[in-house]
Amino acid sequence: MEVLSLLLNKSKVSKTIKKFKVNKMKKIIKYAFLTIISLSILVIGYFFSKCNNINIDENLENSSGINNLNSKVFDQAFIMFDSAKVRTDFEIFEKEDDTVNFNFDVHKSPNSENIYSMTFNSGDGFSGVNVHILKYRNFSYTSIESYNDNKSMFDFLKFDRYTLKKQKLTLNKSQYKKGDSIFGKIELQIKFNPTDSIFTSKGYFRSIIE
Incomplete structure (x- = not known):
């Protein structure tokens, strides 16, 4: 009888420990899930706080700003684009002539019907600047970055040349x-x-969705 009693008590203890571990695991999963949800909400909230509503002008295609792109030519530094059609006259610093320093392209996300990536690029092959626009539905988020192929161990101490206001x-x-x-x-x-x-800084642009 004593042996049977010991076995029963041992079984009860084992079940109690197992139940405790299961409950503990459930709590860990629950807290992990809540943490992921909270972080997702924060990220989404931050994204939309930095976004702007997109303005729609159905007559933009026929505007003088778009038509003026036909008279623009690439700067001599952009000899690689000589035979290409000018897609944008965007400039960070205002110019007085009809030369352009930026090229433009736009891509549709293969994974979403609502996400598009637009890039204005100006560079000499070694350094330059990129203006990125992320379009989601009727919202857009713009960022700007300068780049340089000459890397050094102290690059992390350098501040970016541009800040978008x-x-x-x-x-x-x-x-x-x-x-x-x-x-x-x-x-x-x-x-x-x-x-x-x-x-x-401003400019018009045109392209084909890739």
Whole structure:
């Protein structure tokens, strides 16, 4: 009887320990799930706090700003684009002539019907600047970065040359599919950090959704 009693008690203890471990695991999973949900909400909230509503102008395709792109030519530094059609006259620093320093391309996400990536690029093959626009539905998020192929161990101490202060994006329509023509206007307020100067940078653009 004593042996049987010991076995029963041992079985009860084992079940209690097992139940405790299961409950503990459930709590860990629950807290992990809540943490992931909370972080996701924070990330989404941060994204939309930095986003702007996109303006729609259905007549943009026929505007003088878009038509003027036909008279623009690439700067001599962009000899690689000589035979290409000018897609944008966007400039960070205002220019007085008809040469352009930026090229433009736009890609539709293969994984979503609502995400598009637009890039304005200016560079000499070694250094330059990229302006990225992420379009999601009727919202846009713009970022700007300078780059340089000459890397050094102290690069992490350097501040970026540009800081984006304000952004405004106008498109000819709200939704596109691959192969569609896109026409737009970008207006940015950019701080040039080396001199603390504020510039109003703007330009028209056109392309085909890739």
